[in-house]
Structure formats: structure tokens, C-alpha cells
Amino acid sequence: MIAGRRLDTLRSNLLLTVVCLVWVVPLVWALGTSVRAPGEPVGTGFLWLPGRPSLANFAEAWSAAPFVTYYLNTIVICGGILAVQLFTITLAGYAFARVPFPGRELLFSLFILQLMLPLTVLAVPNFLTMRDLHLINTKLAIMLPYMASGFGVFLMRQAFRSVPLELEEAGRLDGCQWWQVLWHVYLPLTRPALVAFGLVSVTFHWNDFLWPLLVTNTPNARPLTVGLASFALAGENGAQFPLIMAGTLLVMAPLLLGFFLFQRQFVSSFIRSGIR
Amino acid sequence: MARVVLDRVTKKFGEVAAVNDVSLTVFDREFLVLVGPSGCGKSTILRLVAGLEDVSSGEIRVGDGLVNDVAPKDRDIAMVFQNYALYPHMSVFDNLAFSLKLRRVPKQQIRQRVQQTAATLGLEGLLERKPKQLSGGQRQRVALGRAIVREPQVFLMDEPLSNLDAQLRVQTRAELIKLHRRLEATVIYVTHDQVEAMTMGSRIAVMRDGVLQQMDTPTGLYDRPANMFVAGFIGSPSMNFLSGRLERHNGSLQVTAGDLVLDLPPERAAGADSANTQEVVVGVRPEDVQPAASLVPNGHRPINASVDVVEHMGNEKFVYLSLANASLVARIDVSCPASAGENLPVVVDAGKIHLFHPATEEAIF
Ligand SMILES: Nc1ncnc2c1ncn2[C@@H]1O[C@H](COP(=O)(O)OP(=O)(O)OP(=O)(O)O)[C@@H](O)[C@H]1O
Ligand SMILES: [Mg+2]
Numbered sequence: 299m300i301a302g303r304r305l306d307t308l309r310s311n312l313l314l315t316v317v318c319l320v321w322v323v324p325l326v327w328a329l330g331t332s333v334r335a336p337g338e339p340v341g342t343g344f345l346w347l348p349g350r351p352s353l354a355n356f357a358e359a360w361s362a363a364p365f366v367t368y369y370l371n372t373i374v375i376c377g378g379i380l381a382v383q384l385f386t387i388t389l390a391g392y393a394f395a396r397v398p399f400p401g402r403e404l405l406f407s408l409f410i411l412q413l414m415l416p417l418t419v420l421a422v423p424n425f426l427t428m429r430d431l432h433l434i435n436t437k438l439a440i441m442l443p444y445m446a447s448g449f450g451v452f453l454m455r456q457a458f459r460s461v462p463l464e465l466e467e468a469g470r471l472d473g474c475q476w477w478q479v480l481w482h483v484y485l486p487l488t489r490p491a492l493v494a495f496g497l498v499s500v501t502f503h504w505n506d507f508l509w510p511l512l513v514t515n516t517p518n519a520r521p522l523t524v525g526l527a528s529f530a531l532a533g534e535n536g537a538q539f540p541l542i543m544a545g546t547l548l549v550m551a552p553l554l555l556g557f558f559l560f561q562r563q564f565v566s567s568f569i570r571s572g573i574r
Numbered sequence: 575m576a577r578v579v580l581d582r583v584t585k586k587f588g589e590v591a592a593v594n595d596v597s598l599t600v601f602d603r604e605f606l607v608l609v610g611p612s613g614c615g616k617s618t619i620l621r622l623v624a625g626l627e628d629v630s631s632g633e634i635r636v637g638d639g640l641v642n643d644v645a646p647k648d649r650d651i652a653m654v655f656q657n658y659a660l661y662p663h664m665s666v667f668d669n670l671a672f673s674l675k676l677r678r679v680p681k682q683q684i685r686q687r688v689q690q691t692a693a694t695l696g697l698e699g700l701l702e703r704k705p706k707q708l709s710g711g712q713r714q715r716v717a718l719g720r721a722i723v724r725e726p727q728v729f730l731m732d733e734p735l736s737n738l739d740a741q742l743r744v745q746t747r748a749e750l751i752k753l754h755r756r757l758e759a760t761v762i763y764v765t766h767d768q769v770e771a772m773t774m775g776s777r778i779a780v781m782r783d784g785v786l787q788q789m790d791t792p793t794g795l796y797d798r799p800a801n802m803f804v805a806g807f808i809g810s811p812s813m814n815f816l817s818g819r820l821e822r823h824n825g826s827l828q829v830t831a832g833d834l835v836l837d838l839p840p841e842r843a844a845g846a847d848s849a850n851t852q853e854v855v856v857g858v859r860p861e862d863v864q865p866a867a868s869l870v871p872n873g874h875r876p877i878n879a880s881v882d883v884v885e886h887m888g889n890e891k892f893v894y895l896s897l898a899n900a901s902l903v904a905r906i907d908v909s910c911p912a913s914a915g916e917n918l919p920v921v922v923d924a925g926k927i928h929l930f931h932p933a934t935e936e937a938i939f
Contacts, residue, residue, distance in 0.1 A: 462657075462659065464655045464657065464659035465659050465661060465662075467624075467626050467646075467653075467655075467659070468653070468655060468659040468661070468720075469661075469672075470626070470645075470646045470647055471624060471626075471646050471647065471651065471652060471653050472647070472672050472673035472676060472720070472724075473647040473673050473676035473677055474647065474676060475647075478676065482661075482672070483661060486663040487662065487663055
């Protein structure tokens with residue numbers, strides 16, 4: 299009995315270790331490559347670690363492209379999208395969860411359908427819309443298509459429905475307007491879902507590449523990902539892997555750092571909101 | 575000032591009338607208990623008064639104002655929910671303070687009122703805890719406190735004691751009665767427990783299938799039930815019902831139900847005469863059936879019964895009896911000997927029986 303359980307633990311630990319390695323190896327490789335001294339060829343020395351570690355690549359990458367602008371752009375884009383999304387998914391989720399109106403279920407099914415459309419299918423029509431709105435090459439163009447989220451609405455609707463109806467009724471008798479019920483009762487109780495959604499949203503938009511590439515054509519509006527790509531392609535004599543890796547790490551760093559800092563909260567949020 | 579009046583109120587959910595043409599008045603500072611079996615519309619009435627549901631037709635007045643179109647928050651009504659509905663993310667203090675904060679009561683005053691309420695209910699040491707960290711009884715008191723702290727005109731309570739264990743329920747029942755006396759507020763209290771109804775209500779309204787059956791004081795309901803439903807619902811064990819006939823015999827009116835033959839006292843005979851029927855249902859409270867040995871003033875002609883089951887309650891016992899073609903429950907003193915299988919001649923107090931119309935089930939008297 300106990301031996302069996304121990305064997306189970308051993309097995310799952312082994313599996314987790316393998317999965318972990320698969321995730322960590324590219325990261326370690328990128329890190330190892332990025333700190334190679336500029337003169338040292340990639341193939342020399344031990345495969346992973348350079349003979350003489352140096353941060354010169356980071357300095358060079360940083361100065362070679364307008365990373366500050368890219369950073370600011372990405373932060374504004376991710377923050378802007380998230381802020382508007384939190385607003386829209388909360389209101390729409392509440393309406394779908396607790397406000398009866400004719401056609402509610404039908405409308406909600408349409409929202410769910412949105413989840414099944416691959417985003418790339420929408421790229422061309424969205425591009426045309428942005429062009430018609432004269433928004434090409436603005437941050438707003440990158441943000442606009444994402445400001446409503448079928449996934450977020452779905453998530454918040456489920457979360458709100460798990461809040462007992464009596465709590466809303468108690469709130470209304472205690473003196474709340476509907477938006478006060480939302481603010482004081484529903485939102486505190488569904489924070490895990492909001493946090494989980496925020497994390498998914500920020501990660502997605504931080505790493506999003508295709509759409510920002512389509513609607514931008516100058517560094518002014520470009521986010522990090524697009525900037526990094528153009529920087530990587532700009533190398534004169536073939537791919538400069540150490541430099542590119544340094545740039546990549548610069549792009550990833552804030553996300554990684556944020557995740558390590560708030561790992562605990564994120565994981566529990568995911569578990570409680572039911573997203574894995 | 576805080577009268578609550580329902581005037582021909584109907585609430586339909588689809589085709590079903592959960593509340594059907596109910597008119598009733600709850601007086602200022604009265605403790606009205608709404609009872610009835612599950613699904614009879616008790617909660618719906620509370621929710622209509624609170625404003626959580628809209629009436630299909632009829633008028634609801636709180637104080638002197640018509641509140642049909644007034645939002646719940648403006649009705650000055652507090653409700654205690656059956657499962658308490660405490661805000662799980664707030665401390666006890668914040669649960670109590672929430673309504674005051676929303677009304678922009680000054681902080682200092684909020685603190686004072688919350689502390690005062692907490693003292694009333696013995697919650698002082700618990701103010702920093704979250705609802706999860708409380709026992710059932712403590713949660714119940716917080717729910718009560720959340721209603722009290724607002725000093726509303728009317729309290730609505732939906733089976734607030736049903737989640738407590740028996741001992742705590744009896745204790746809290748007494749506390750609620752005291753509290754009501756001190757608060758001098760109007761209370762509408764829902765329960766399906768008729769003991770709670772009898773002990774707590776200044777008046778009781780009995781509901782069935784959305785229809786108000788009768789509204790009276792506890793003794794009024796017990797002594798003068800308006801129909802067989804109320805007669806059977808109020809009182810435990812329930813009233814015995816026997817089908818019988820009214821017959822005139824030597825000038826006096828007699829009721830016969832199987833072996834049971836009773837001369838109606840003259841003051842009751844007049845009422846029976848006017849009922850214009852021969853077939854009746856005879857209702858006998860268990861305490862009005864007594865062993866023939868003990869003296870019952872209006873009882874006559876002992877009838878033979880055999881004892882099926884005896885339930886000992888400590889201070890009294892319930893004896894389930896078989897008659898020739900009927901059965902009876904008697905509530906008798908512990909000292910009376912009676913054991914299962916034995917014969918026990920019993921008498922029925924003719925002055926205390928009830929007669930009902932067999933078709934309409936309405937009381938004849
Ligand atoms: N929102 C609703 N939609 C449809 N039917 C409802 C709704 N609320 C209540 N009902 C119906 O109305 C009737 C009365 O319900 P109500 O909750 O008032 O009963 P109750 O007397 O409080 O019963 P209980 O003692 O079980 O709480 C029931 O038949 C119930 O199914
Ligand atoms: Mg109910």
C-alpha cells in the first residue's frame with residue numbers, strides 16, 4: 299500500500315523532471331549562448347557554456363535597436379489591452395451570468411463561437427478595418443481587435459455563476475446598486491479568475507507577433523517581438539546567435555521575472571479558476 | 575409606522591402561481607410567522623416584500639408607502655437568509671459594516687454601531703474573523719447582526735434557524751424572541767416548523783399552495799382552525815380525523831363515528847345545525863382523547879381501543895390506538911398505564927371536538 303504510493307510519487311516526480319528539462323533546456327541554451335564573448339565562436343568550448351562569459355552581447359543588442367521604445371510599446375499595448383479587457387469581460391460576463399434578457403443564451407453561443415475561430419483567419423479582415431480607420435502603424439491598431447475577449451467573457455460568466463445568488467440579493471438589500479454588487483461582492487470573489495485571465499492575456503500579447511507585424515511599419519509603434527525580429531534579420535554576416543539570444547532574453551526577461559515573483563499566486567489562481 | 579400590507583398579491587412563475595391572491599396585514603412591531611409545507615410560497619412572499627421579485631398583480635405597502643416599484647435598497651428592509659449569505663471575503667466586522675458604509679455613515683459611527691450590535695449578539699471576540707472560521711451558530715448570529723445593525727423598519731427572516739442543531743435552535747429561538755421585544759421592529763418570519771411558529775409568533779399565517787389558509791394568534795389557530803388543513807398542520811401529533819354522521823336523537827344532536835358516539839353540547843349544536851349536512855369529518859385533538867379511567871367532564875361512553883404503539887416523551891406519552899374501523903392518537907399522562915397490545919378504553923371530550931365539511935374541508939366549528 300505505502301510502497302505503492304511511494305512508487306507512484308517516484309513515477310510522477312520522474313515524469314515532471316523530464317517535462318521540466320524539456321522546458322528548461324532551450325532557456326539554458328539561450329542563456330549560455332548569450333553570454334559568449336563576441337569573438338568566441340558558438341561551436342567552441344563546452345557546448346553550453348562559453349569559456350569567458352561576458353555581458354557584451356546584451357550591451358550591443360540594447361544599443362543596436364530602439365529597445366526602450368519597443369519595451370514601452372509592448373507595455374502600453376499589453377496594459378491597454380488588459381485594462382479594457384478586464385472592463386469588458388467583467389460587464390459582459392456579469393450580464394451573461396446574472397441579468398436575464400431575451401436572446402441571452404443565443405448571444406452567448408455566438409461569443410463561444412469566437413473561441414473556435416483561429417485568430418489568423420481574422421487577420422486580413424481586421425487589417426482592412428484598421429486601414430479604413432486610418433489606424434495602421436499605431437498602437438491602437440494592435441490593441442483594438444483584442445479589447446473584447448470571448449474567452450474572458452466565458453471565463454467570467456462561469457466564475458460569476460459560481461457565486462451564490464443570495465450574496466447578490468444580500469448586497470442589494472444592504473444597499474448596493476448593481477455595479478456596487480459587482481464591485482463589492484462579485485469581483486473580490488472571482489479574483490482568481492481575473493488574475494488567471496490577466497496572466498494569459500499579458501503573456502499572449504507580449505509574445506504576439508503576426509498581428510503587430512501586419513499593422514506596423516516603423517519602430518515607433520512596434521512591440522518587442524516585431525522589433526526583435528527585425529533586429530535579428532538585420533545582421534550583415536549571417537545569424538549572430540549570441541546577439542540574437544541576448545535580444546531574446548531581453549524580450550523575455552520581464553515575463554520570466556514576473557512569473558518567478560508571483561508564481562505562487564498565479565498557480566493557485568489557475569487552479570481555482572479551473573484553467574490549466 | 576412599519577406596517578406591511580399585502581393587498582391581493584399574486585406571483586406567477588410561468589403558469590404556476592407561487593403566491594395566489596394573498597391579502598394580509600402585518601401590524602407595526604408584530605412578529606408574524608408564515609408557516610406551511612415546502613413549496614407553499616413562504617419564501618416567495620418574503621422575496622416579494624423585500625423587492626427581490628416583482629409581483630404579478632396586487633399591491634405591497636411598507637409603512638404607508640406603496641413599494642411595488644421601489645428598489646430593494648430603498649425599502650428599508652433587512653433579510654436574514656436561510657443559509658446566511660454572509661460575504662465570504664469580508665471579516666465579521668466588514669459584513670456588519672457593509673450596509674452602513676454604502677449609506678455613507680461616518681466611520682466613527684459605523685465602528686460604534688457595529689460594536690454595539692456585536693455586543694448584543696455576543697460576537698465581540700469574532701469581529702476579525704472570516705465567515706469560514708465561524709461555527710454554524712456564530713454565522714447565524716452574524717447574519718442576524720447584519721440585519722440588526724441597519725435598524726431597518728422591517729425584518730424578514732427565511733428559516734434562519736433551520737441549519738442549527740436542535741439544542742442551539744431552541745436557545746436561539748428564545749434569544750430571537752427577546753431580541754424582537756427589545757428592537758420593537760416588525761418581523762416576518764418564515765418557517766415550516768410548527769413548534770417555532772407556535773412559540774414565536776404573535777400571529778401565524780398558514781399557507782398552502784400559494785393560498786393563505788388562515789391568519790390568527792397561535793391559540794386562535796389551535797382552538798379554531800378554519801379548515802382541515804390548518805387543523806392538521808398545527809399541533810403535534812396532528813389532530814385525529816374520523817368520518818362521521820350528524821344525527822338528531824331525542825332532541826339533542828349526536829355525532830357518530832364508528833364506535834364513537836358523542837352528544838354535542840347545546841351551545842355547539844346550533845352551529846352544526848346550520849351546516850346543512852349529515853356527513854361530517856370529526857376532528858379530535860390527541861389531548862382530548864383520554865383513558866376512560868381519568869375523568870373527562872364531557873366525555874361519555876368509553877369506547878374500546880387497542881394500543882398499537884406507545885411513544886414516551888418523558889413528561890407525557892403518545893398512544894396510537896386502533897378502533898373498530900379507525901385509528902386515533904391520544905396524548906396522555908406518563909402515569910397512565912398503557913402498553914402495546916393491551917386494550918385501553920378511552921373517552922373523547924365532546925366539548926372540544928371539531929367538525930368539518932367533508933367536501934369543502936371547511937370547519938363547521
Ligand atoms: N424563480 C422561480 N422560478 C420558478 N418557480 C419558482 C421560483 N421560485 C419559486 N418557485 C416555485 O414557487 C413555489 C413556491 O416556492 P417557495 O420558495 O416560495 O416555497 P417555500 O414555501 O419557501 O418552500 P420551502 O419551505 O421549501 O422553502 C414552488 O413551487 C417553487 O417551485
Ligand atoms: Mg423557502
